[in-house]
Amino acid sequence: MKKNLKGRVALIIVVLLIFTYGIFGIPSGFSGNDLKEALTKRIHLGLDLQGGVHLILQVVVSEAVGDETDSTAARIQQDLKTANLSYSQVYKPDPSKPELIKVEGVTPANSNAVRSLLDSKYSNDYDLNSTDNDTAFTLMMKPLVERALEEKTVQQAIETINDRVNSLGVSEPRVAPYSLGANQILVELPGISDLDQVKNAIQSTARLEIHAVAGGPYQDEQAALAANSGAIPPDEMMAHFSGMSGSEADSVYVLQRAPIVSGSDFRSAEPSTNQNTGQRIVQFTLTDEAGNRFYDYTSANVGKAMAVVMGGRVREVANIKEPIRDTGEIEGAFSQDEVTMLSKLLRTGALPASLNFLEDRTVGASLGVDSIREGVTAAVVGVLVVMAFMLIYYRGSGINADLALFLNLVILLGFMGFSEATLTLPGIAGVILTIGMGVDSNVLIFERIREEIRAGKSASAAVDQGFAHAWVTIVDTHVTTIVSAAILFLFGSGPVKGFAVTLTFGLAANLFTAVYVSRVIFEAHLNKLKPGEMVSI
Amino acid sequence: MELFHGANVDWLGKKWYFLAFSMIFSVAGIISMGWHWAHPVAGLHSPVPLGVDFRGGTEVQVQFAQPPDINAIRKATDAAGIHDASIVNYDVPANHEVLISLPEQTNESTLDVGRQRIEDALHAHYDNPFTVRNVQVVGPTVGRQLERQAGLATLYSMLGMLVYLWFRFQLIYGVAAVVACFHDTLITVGAFALTDREISLTVIAAILTLVGYSMNDTIVVFDRIRENLRISRREPLPVLVNRSINQTLSRTVLTSGLTFLTVLSLYVFGGEVLKGFSFALVVGILIGTYSSIAVAAPMLVSWQEWRAKKGKVATLPAAKRSRV
DSSP states (O other), X not given: OOOOOHHHHHHHHHHHHXXXXXXXXSOSOSSHHHHHHHHHHHSEEOHHHHOEEEEEEEEOHHHHHHHHHHHHHHHHHHHHHHTTOOOSEEXXXXXXXXXXXXXXXXXXXXXXXXXXXXXXXXXXXXXXXXXXXXXXXXXXXOHHHHHXXXXXXXXXXXXXXXXXXXXXXXXXXXXXXXXXXTTEEEEEEETOOOHHHHHHHHXXXXXXXXXXXEEEEESSHHHHHHHTTTSOOXXXXXXXXXXXXXXXXXXXXXXXXXXXXXXXXXXXXXXXEOTTTOOEEEEEEEOHHHHHHHHHHHHXXXXXXXXXXXXXXXXXXXXXXXXXXSEEEEOOSOOHHHHHHHHHHHHTOOOSSOEEEEEEEEEOHHHHHHHHHHHHXXXXXXXXXXXXXXXXXXXXXXXXXHHHHHHHHHHHHHHHHHHTOEEOHXXXXXXXXXXXXXXXHHHHHHHHHHHHHHTTOOHHHHHHHHHHHHHHHHHHHHHHHHHHHHHHHHHOOHHHHHHHHHHHHHHHHXXXXXXXXXXXXXXXXXXXXXXXXXXXX | OOSSTTOOOOTGGGHHHHHHHHHHHXXXXXXXXXXXXXXXXXXXXXXXXBOHHHHOEEEEEEEESSOOOHHHHHHHHHHTTOOSOEEEEESOGGGOEEEEEEOOOSOGGGTTHXXXXXXHHHHHHOOSOEEXXXXXXXOHHHHHHHHHHHHHHHHHHHHHHHHHHHHHSOHHHHHHHHHHHHHHHHHHXXXXXXXTOOBOHHHHHHHHHHHHHHHHHHHHHHHHHHHHHHHOTXXXXXXXXXXXXXXXXXXXXXXXXXXXXXXXXXXXXXXXXXXXXXXXXXXXXHHHHHHIIIIIHHHHHHHHHHHHHTTSOOOOOOOSOOOO
16 A cells, blocks of 8 residues: 655655745855855844843832922922922932822921822822821822833833944944843843943933022032031932033032922934034934923022032033023033933933943853854764764664654754744753753653564564554643743843743654654655565664 | 664653663752852852853953964953953954953943943054954843842743643643753753853743743653553553653654754754853753653653652542643
8 A cells, every 4th residue: 555645755845945944045156155144134142142232130129209299398398388288398308219209397287288189199100198287298109100111221221322322333233121030121132242341331320300409509518508407408409510611510509409400301402613612512312301391490499500410510600681482502511422422312312211231241252152162063973973873773764764864953953944943052952962862752652663573573564553552652742841931031131031932842843753754754764665564673 | 763662661660760861960950050150250249150141240252363362362451451351362363352351340321431441451552453353241230130130030931831731631740841951950050050051041942942942852751651541541551651662752853853853953053152042952852851751741740659659549530621
């Protein structure tokens, strides 16, 4: 009984072609170099193989929460003043609890009015409580609101970092939330080995803010304290002036804590020079909403001083000459580099909070090249040893197993090419392991066929039974390995994920090659056998 | 060519030897882990030496143009005020590579200073051009996160196996397989403690793979036991289990042998980065193969004998149902 295998053989050839395309695409030629080039275009190498930088950053979200409550505290003061309700102070009592605002010194007579004002305006985002016989109120940011704000902050930070690394010309950067920890970001920059430049750009908290000046300049912090009778009010802060010239280098200003405009309020910024003085300046444009706010503030405070603060230091102090809406100039003592950097940072948006580096891995390109060489050597040796063994041990059927193994590798690599999965060094190890485990299916089937032959079955019956019996076991073994690989994929990071991916793809492909393809080869062989002749196994 | 044709070994009769063998290795591993626990590195208690990804800290892998002199490097770092660095040769001497590590920084904002300081010290005080091959700086937060994740992953992986085997066979098969698997993991991790090798993230990947691999071998034996149970229900269980092991012996040894060869190739040619990974697999595959014969199958029989003694019906659950 001869089986017609044309359809099945055609399917196998089509699969072979499809996945070969997956590996190489359409190469420009067939010389070794052309193929190599085509290969590298399709198979993405992980950072550990091509060299690059891997960072995990922690977004200090409490800063963003603190900024939010700072501006809320300022608004509360404004509202209380407008409503003519007296209070002694609005402040944040606990530095470790940035989500908490306290209003103190409300007279008992005004208590209800204050409560209803706070309740009507702030109860959406804050939980309101009264203490000290209704003469004080606390506003605590609602956990859900805080969580949303934190998420928004991380998202903003990701966008900003993305813009910044893009503007530095890193190819194929990856900036994404890092799932293992809260408020963490994963940054992968292939091909970068000089970390410092990138790192400075990413980390630069160069948050640009404009604050109202409450006092100063003073000689030093003591003088500033003395001028404020020993203590800076909680809604104000001290900031050092950081100029280029030495004389005013370390004078101290006292500023309103809540900024008038801050990082995310800037829409654009360009470096420029002042036509009259020739000084380097940065011209900025504010967003509409911030522009309105800025206009309200500057019209109400003509003649008063504003400070431009960057990185926590005062860079420029200017008096408000006239109301400003949405465009302005910063004319500080900037160096050329600083002006360029500043405008670049403002253009790409400021970081909403500062970042801490939790982890940093830099793989030099030379190590990557060595790793590829070593990994490929190990893989080639592994494949050859296994193939040679199968040929010796199973003779004719060894060819069958070797063909299946070869196709298994083609499908695995083709899959990597199609799915744009990343090949890492442990990933290469996964390929090598696939060879060892993949051949397991063949061994299971072949051993079973031998048993059936020993039991006296005919060649075709033995092949039939061998495949049928081994199939159950093969499914079980594949499922368990894929389960552990899947868990690795869920839990692992970077290189380890690459390992899980190749192992899973490899074993999935193995189901096809070791069972289906191998079977077809057997059938083809059986077709050629004379009656009573045995398969070579 | 054939090996083990018609093998007829009484495996179950040797179960006490197996038990002794397993105990010796497990206990040796546990004692070694205890020793490591009692000798914390930089104040960090751990049963096995941890790689930088778990332990935290800074590791700079430097390749020099000339053969490096560890003492001279130490002088250079000392001169630059770095006194807590560990400096060791890395990989084969021909590569001129040195691994310089600093202990964990507790302050995350200064995490990255160490790398720069090491580079500066070498530039300033050691006259031997170098390139930085690899840098790993890991803060305490990430290390703890990874440690937890690695533990959870191993646990979930075993649970997953248990559930699958429960579903495909019966609970006792799952339990026996998971015990064998745990035995393999313990001995493999113990081997790391004994040989003083660091467990890194990739080693965890290898161990998880072993969980899957060790299951494979066990399942092949179990599948055969199940099949034989269906065919000959009257055969005494120990005889039947012995026969099943012998029938699959050829396959077990062959596949393990082949996988072992590929892993060995990885260990020999795969380079320093994958040494720990391939070591775990080399040890694990040997142990995994052994345990499916010597731990999992005898457990099934012992369980059945125990049930028989308690007067329950003495049947090993054959498969609930088996296709074929």
